[in-house]
Amino acid sequence: MEMQLPPHEGDELSVVDMHTGGEPLRIIHSGYPEVKGDSVLSKRRYVREHLDHLRRVLMFEPRGHYDMYGALVVDSELPEADLGVLFMHNEGYSTMCGHAVIALGRFAVDYKLVKEPQSPEPSVPAFTFATDVTVSVEKFGDVTVDISYGGAFYAFVDAKRFGLDVTTSRTRDLVDAATAVTNAVKSQVKLHHPSSDDLAFLYGTILTDGKDDYSSDPTANMCVFAEAQVDRSPTGSGVTARVALQYHRGLIQLNQTRTFQSGATGSQFTGRAVEETKCGDFKAVVVEVSGRAFYTGVSRYVQEPEDKLTHGFLLK
Numbered sequence: 001m002e003m004q005l006p007p008h009e010g011d012e013l014s015v016v017d018m019h020t021g022g023e024p025l026r027i028i029h030s031g032y033p034e035v036k037g038d039s040v041l042s043k044r045r046y047v048r049e050h051l052d053h054l055r056r057v058l059m060f061e062p063r064g065h066y067d068m069y070g071a072l073v074v075d076s077e078l079p080e081a082d083l084g085v086l087f088m089h090n091e092g093y094s095t096m097c098g099h100a101v102i103a104l105g106r107f108a109v110d111y112k113l114v115k116e117p118q119s120p121e122p123s124v125p126a127f128t129f130a131t132d133v134t135v136s137v138e139k140f141g142d143v144t145v146d147i148s149y150g151g152a153f154y155a156f157v158d159a160k161r162f163g164l165d166v167t168t169s170r171t172r173d174l175v176d177a178a179t180a181v182t183n184a185v186k187s188q189v190k191l192h193h194p195s196s197d198d199l200a201f202l203y204g205t206i207l208t209d210g211k212d213d214y215s216s217d218p219t220a221n222m223c224v225f226a227e228a229q230v231d232r233s234p235t236g237s238g239v240t241a242r243v244a245l246q247y248h249r250g251l252i253q254l255n256q257t258r259t260f261q262s263g264a265t266g267s268q269f270t271g272r273a274v275e276e277t278k279c280g281d282f283k284a285v286v287v288e289v290s291g292r293a294f295y296t297g298v299s300r301y302v303q304e305p306e307d308k309l310t311h312g313f314l315l316k
């Protein structure tokens with residue numbers, strides 16, 4: 001028997017839920033109104049200005065939770081692309097998300113959104129923006145960070161600077177330290193991206209185990225992004241930025257594969273720089289990241305007009 005929808009008002013929102021290395025991905029494939037804009041970045045601006053209530057409905061409680069992550073499938077302006085996607089989280093819309101791309105690759109093939117599956121095209125150029133930048137961090141004093149871009153900008157710092165360990169410390173302590181660094185970098189460092197001002201913002205801070213010298217052993221990190229949101233995976237765009245940083249420091253060679261482990265769940269991605277390139281004046285590398293994504297279910301969400309909590313809320 002097909003499950004009937006309960007009484008509701010308006011359109012249902014249909015999603016497929018997956019996770020990549022423990023990090024959730026709620027893929028929204030129907031129920032959204034038309035997303036206007038002639039590029040993915042302008043569509044991102046459009047949803048932020050006109051459809052943000054739907055992000056809250058799907059990401060926040062009672063349908064999601066503080067650390068929920070989503071991807072809205074949209075048309076792409078690129079003639080060679082079969083689909084475009086907008087990433088969303090607890091604070092707004094990201095510009096890149098590796099764990100989501102891994103899950104979306106599988107979803108797009110299974111749900112026949114790609115005409116002909118091909119091997120991946122080179123991804124965005126990743127580059128080191130600045131090394132050894134000292135910022136003044138509330139409660140911690142001067143902290144020296146590196147800033148690198150892997151589709152989004154991250155600040156990197158060894159968790160030992162805060163007396164913490166990314167695999168054993170309490171998540172809340174790691175989040176507090178990383179968030180303090182994010183706030184400091186946001187207010188004290190002006191970022192710049194050669195392609196678009198829309199990309200020039202700090203997405204989060206990645207605390208590491210400091211094991212950046214090349215080794216066949218995994219190196220662990222914990223990414224705290226958006227509004228103190230914790231990535232359960234090793235973070236695809238973060239691995240990309242971290243490989244670019246290691247390459248910049250001469251700690252990894254082209255085509256050397258490194259394993260990155262999530263401090264939160266122990267899940268692993270691999271990353272390797274496959275080619276040198278440029279991004280504006282920055283020396284950049286193309287980085288390949290691999291990981292595995294799994295389905296957890298499908299859902300159809302509705303809203304009832306009398307439900308005062310239907311628009312979503314968060315517990316911090």
Ligand SMILES: O=C(O)[C@H]1NCC[C@@H]1O
Binds near residue numbers: 069231236
């Ligand atoms: O894997 C990634 O790149 C992402 N996961 C959540 C935060 C980043 O967008």
